[in-house]
Amino acid sequence: xxxxxxxxxxxxxxxxxxxxxxxxxxxxxxxxxxxxxxxxxxxxxxxxxxxxxxxxxxxxxxxxxxxxxxxxxxxxxxxxxxxxxxxxxxxxxxxxxxxxxxxxxxxxxxxxxxxxxxxxxxxxxxxxxxxxxxxxxxxxxxxxxxxxxxxxxxxxxxxxxxxxxxxxxxxxxxxxxxxxxxxxxxxxxxxxxxxxxxxxxxxxxxxxxxxxxxxxxxxxxxxxxxxxxxxxxxxxxxxxxxxxxxxxxxxxxxxxxxxxxxxxxxxxxxxxxxxxxxxxxxxxxxxxxxxxxxxxxxxxxx
Numbered sequence: 637x638x639x640x641x642x643x644x645x646x647x648x649x650x651x652x653x654x655x656x657x658x659x660x661x662x663x664x665x666x667x668x669x670x671x672x673x674x675x676x677x678x679x680x681x682x683x684x685x686x687x688x689x690x691x692x693x694x695x696x697x698x699x700x701x702x703x704x705x706x707x708x709x710x711x712x713x714x715x716x717x718x719x720x721x722x723x724x725x726x727x728x729x730x731x732x733x734x735x736x737x738x739x740x741x742x743x744x745x746x747x748x749x750x751x752x753x754x755x756x757x758x759x760x761x762x763x764x765x766x767x768x769x770x771x772x773x774x775x776x777x778x779x780x781x782x783x784x785x786x787x788x789x790x791x792x793x794x795x796x797x798x799x800x801x802x803x804x805x806x807x808x809x810x811x812x813x814x815x816x817x818x819x820x821x822x823x824x825x826x827x828x829x830x831x832x833x834x835x836x837x838x839x840x841x842x843x844x845x846x847x848x849x850x851x852x853x854x855x856x857x858x859x860x861x862x863x864x865x866x867x868x869x870x871x872x873x874x875x876x877x878x879x880x881x882x883x884x885x886x887x888x889x890x891x892x893x894x895x896x897x898x899x900x901x902x903x904x905x906x907x908x909x910x911x912x913x914x915x916x917x918x919x920x921x922x923x924x925x926x927x928x929x930x931x932x933x934x935x936x937x938x
Contacts (some may be wrong), residue, residue: 637698639700640695640696640697640698640823640925641659641695641696641698642693642694642695642696643655643690643691643692643693643694643695643696644692644847645692647690648689648690648691648692649689649690650689651687651688651689651690652668652677652679652684652685652687652688652689652690652696653665653668653669653672653686653687653897656668656671656696656698663690667709667803668686669686670923671698671699671701671786672684672685674687674701674746675876676698676699676700676701677696677697677699678695678696678697678805679694679695679697680693680694680695681697684696691891695823696769700737703922705795707860708737708751708926709743709748709751710748710749710751710752710755711743711744711748711749711750711751711752712749712752713744713748713856714749715727715749715753716728716730717839718778718920718921718922719918719920721909722783722784723782723783723784723786723787723913724780724781724782724783724787724791724911724912725750725753725754725780725781725782725783726778726779726780727778727779727781727816728776728777728778728779728921728922728923729746729771729775729776729777729778729779729904729922730776730925731774731776731899731925731927732773732774732899733745733746733773735747735767735770735771735773735779736767736770738798744937746767746779747766747767748768750766750781750895751903752768754783754839760807762862766781766783766788767781767787768780768781768782768791768792768795769795769864771904772867772900772902774878774884774899774900774902775900775902775903776903776904776922776925776928777804777903777904777905777922778904778906778907778920778921779884779903780902780907780920782912784913785913786913787913790912790913792894794910794912795864796910798862798863799861799909799910800907800908800909801830801906801907801908801909802861802864802904802906802907803858803859803860803861803905803906803907803908804858804859804860804861804862804869804902804903804904804905805848805856805857805858805859805905805924805928806856806857806859806868806869806880806900806901806902806903807854807855807856807857807881807882807901807903807928807931807932807936808854808855808871808873808878808879808880808881808920809853809854809855809878809879809880809881809887809888809891810853810855810877810878811847811849811850811852811855811878811913812845812847812855812857812876812878812926813845813847814845814846814847815845816842816843816844816845816874817842817843817844817845817873817875817876818833818840818841818842819832819833819834819841819872819875820832820835820837820838820839820840820841821833821834821838821839821841821865821866821868821871821872822837822838822839822869830867830885830886831865831866831867831871832871832873832875833871833875836924839863839883840863841863841865841868841871841872842859842862843859843860843861843862843863843868843869843872844859844860844862844865845857845858845859845860845873846858846859846860849859849882849936849937849938850934850936851935851936851937853891854931854935854936855878855936856932856936857873858905859873867885867886868897869902870885870900871886871900874886874887880900880901880902881895881897881899881900881901882895882897882898882899882900882901883902884898884899884900886900895935897927897931898928901927901928901931903922903924903925903928904922905921905922905924906919906920906921906922907920908920
């Protein structure tokens with residue numbers, strides 16, 4: 637979900653759709669009724685009804701989507717292409733590129749660039765045409781998209797079945813050591829816009845961690861994401877006391893400032909999978925971005 641909100645005492649008793657329209661005055665009540673009908677609004681983790689009356693403490697989760705009447709205009713945004721054929725496109729996503737349109741980012745996204753680059757995407761795919769997985773806005777690296785409906789369907793299935801091997805590189809504070817990090821991930825019990833490792837509830841998550849370099853107080857680590865939970869790698873590393881350098885949410889502000897890093901140094905380095913159409917075994921890698929390379933060369937020499 638793109639936004640999570642907690643209902644206060646003053647807001648209790650209002651109809652959900654009316655409250656949403658009053659809270660987001662740039663959007664109409666009809667727009668939020670559309671989101672509710674498409675099951676994109678949850679109340680306390682459950683699919684909402686537009687006539688629901690809000691109660692104190694309700695957690696509202698909203699995924700902003702484009703309505704069928706809204707069409708995306710292709711935008712000529714340069715792409716750093718790592719691999720391309722008739723069915724697939726893989727790019728090296730830069731820092732600050734948003735993957736798909738949402739509140740605050742209705743233009744300039746990877747979807748807009750994809751529409752310009754590929755003029756034969758599946759018809760009717762207005763929200764995420766060809767998109768099969770996501771990376772956080774500040775995370776760089778391999779981002780995969782489909783160019784046909786058949787390829788998209790098969791890739792989504794492969795991600796869901798964990799048949800696609802995802803490997804990340806990160807600079808973190810401290811030495812997490814070679815280990816398997818496990819712990820259910822869910823909403824932070826206090827800070828509801830953050831995720832956390834929680835003892836009860838949440839979703840199981842498993843991360844493989846391998847140390848590539850260590851020079852106190854920093855490490856260069858290779859991370860294998862065996863599951864794909866929201867903010868999984870960032871939360872898991874924070875949970876063992878070795879947060880990713882630069883992380884504005886889960887990191888250490890004093891060290892982020894000391895090293896002059898303003899975004900999490902997390903990079904989707906490699907995807908390994910079988911081609912959804914040909915069956916060919918593919919290994920797609922993205923080179924490290926300049927900000928990570930600079931920190932590694934300066935503070936983590938072999």
